[in-house]
Amino acid sequence: MTHHSDQRAYFFKIDTTIKKIRNALQKQLNEAGFDLTVDQWVLIDHIHRQPGISQNELAELTFKDPPTVTRIIDLLEKKGLVERTPAIGDRRKFNLFLIDKGIAIYTEAFPIVAEIRRKGWGDLEESDYQHFVRIMDSIYNNFA
Numbered sequence: 001m002t003h004h005s006d007q008r009a010y011f012f013k014i015d016t017t018i019k020k021i022r023n024a025l026q027k028q029l030n031e032a033g034f035d036l037t038v039d040q041w042v043l044i045d046h047i048h049r050q051p052g053i054s055q056n057e058l059a060e061l062t063f064k065d066p067p068t069v070t071r072i073i074d075l076l077e078k079k080g081l082v083e084r085t086p087a088i089g090d091r092r093k094f095n096l097f098l099i100d101k102g103i104a105i106y107t108e109a110f111p112i113v114a115e116i117r118r119k120g121w122g123d124l125e126e127s128d129y130q131h132f133v134r135i136m137d138s139i140y141n142n143f144a
Contacts, residue, residue: 010139025116034109035079039064041109043072044098047082048106052095054087081105 022038029036036044042062047053053061059069073096076082081102087093098106121129 021116021120024119025113028112028116029109032109032112034105034112036105036109039068040072040076041113043069043076044081044102044106044109045113047096047098048103051097052085054093054095056093058096076102 025041026038029038029041043058046058046061050057055069055073056066058064058073059066062069064072073082073084077084079101081098083097083099084094085097087095124132
């Protein structure tokens with residue numbers, strides 16, 4: 001017997017919505033003159049919120065594979081936004097920090113990101129957000 005949930009292409013809905021948001025954010029970053037991709041922004045945002053985070057922790061938090069994170073961090077380091085500091089007790093591991101230019105870029109770019117979030121959320125209510133989070137958490141946990 002088939003259930004309704006077998007027919008619901010929620011994955012497609014989530015995927016297309018994420019792509020729409022990413023494209024809108026990328027467009028805004030480009031128009032504002034930021035030399036940043038959305039993926040670079042995501043890492044900068046996490047490093048800003050958790051100074052000293054390791055590359056492995058960053059990979060886990062952002063659901064990106066470690067080589068991808070390494071590649072993006074290399075770029076951010078070349079741009080003078082991020083610094084790797086060898087971890088205390090393990091010279092093979094690095095802690096990541098935003099340096100002055102990175103902090104300045106974060107501070108300038110954040111309002112653009114906040115505006116995209118506001119635009120996307122539109123006139124939805126706080127209760128909508130709570131339902132949304134509950135539903136997304138439920139889907140997420142079904143795969144945990």
